Amino acid sequence: MTLTFTQRLSAVDRGSVHHVLSLNAEERSRSRHPVQTDAGEAVYLHLPRGTTLREGDWLQAESGELAQVRASPEPVLTVTAERTIDLLQAAYHLGNRHVSLEITETYLRLSPDPVLQDLLNHRGLTVVEEIAPFQPETGAYGHHAH
Template sequence: MLTLTQRLPTNADAVVSFTLALTAEERTRSRHRFETVDGQTVFLRLPRGTVLRDNDILQSETESILVRVNAKPEPVLTITAKTRLDLLRAAYHLGNRHVPLEITASYLRLSPDPVLQTMLEQMGMQVEEAVLPFQPEIGAYGNHAH
């Protein structure tokens, strides 16, 4: 079994052995067993609190194998608004609910939740369901989970 123990800086030129596609929730696991598409078992043993991002490079404990992390497409809700102020209001209300949230200047993205979808629609937001890579904010206090 391959054990990955170090996260290296993103490097587009790194020669990797394979790519590991992980959902946003899976990228928050610092200790976990995964199976690749071709059936290989991979074990993460990273420092506690490590949150992986799209295109991060992981190194094996023997330092001989590099693996690229990709944000796996998953079901999401993409929120847009008529004005930036409306989008800020939506982000405020979602933040009060401690929802993992991807924030950009033009949209918010979160995991599907029918209650939150209804709330956002009642606020006048446009809500689109899609299957896309999801990259929520890590948090203001670093790489740790609540």
């Protein structure tokens, strides 16, 4: 029988982790699908619809076993600018295109897209292709709470 994780917990004793789930951004945005633990064990996520997992979240299986979620590194574009206003304007333009976007005080991060990379380069921003954890915003009506 496959181990099934059915709920996200608000806080857990860190010594209690049984499994680690390293998931990319797309996998963390799907609430019901099979995944593998970092140890290679097949498990299933059966979380409330609309659940978006974040780095460090804790999940509990029906059996009581616990797993911690990690944001696995994936291909991304990391965008920086010399002026904050340039970064804010880039976030505005990307938002108008409904791009999944990680927003921090010092950089923006998005999935690779050559058209968007060209747009950002033409705006004078620094765009670096890299492999890094990607934690996009869940949106105004996201179902995540800490």
